[in-house]
Amino acid sequence: MIDDPDLAALFAAANASRLKAYAPYSGFSVGAAVRDDAGAVHHGCNVENAAYPVGTCAEAGAISAMVAAGGRRLSAVLVTGGGDGLCTPCGACRQRIREFGDAETPVIIAGPEGVRRRFTLGDLLPESFGPENLADARGV
Known part of the structure; x- marks a missing residue:
C-alpha cells in the first residue's frame, strides 16, 4: 500500500507502463516513471529487440518522455x-539518471505489490561523473 500521493502517482504510471512492455525474449517486463522538477510524471517501459541487447530500458524511455515534454x-x-529480486537501474540507466539528477535524487524500487526499497542516486552511483564535471573542465 502506498499512502503518499506523489509516490502513488509514480507507482501507478510505472506499473501501467510495465504492463505494456515489449519483452518477448527475456519475459521480464519493466516499467519506470520519473517526476520532473515541475512535478509532471513521465513514464516508459522496456522494449526488447531481436538483435539483443539493442533494446531500450524503461528508465531510458521515461527520461526520453520527460525530455520530449520539456523537462530537464x-x-x-x-x-x-x-520477480522476487530488486529491479534496480542498470549501469547505463544510472548514468542517464545522473545526467538529469544528482546524488540526492530518490530512486525507488518497486514490485507489483508496492515499494520494496528506496535509494538515492548517490547510493547507486557513488562518486559519479556528471555534466558539471565537463563544465568545470572547460572553466564554465
Missing part, C-alpha cells in the same frame, strides 16, 4: 519489475 531535471525515479 529529475526530482524522483520509480522502477518496477516482477
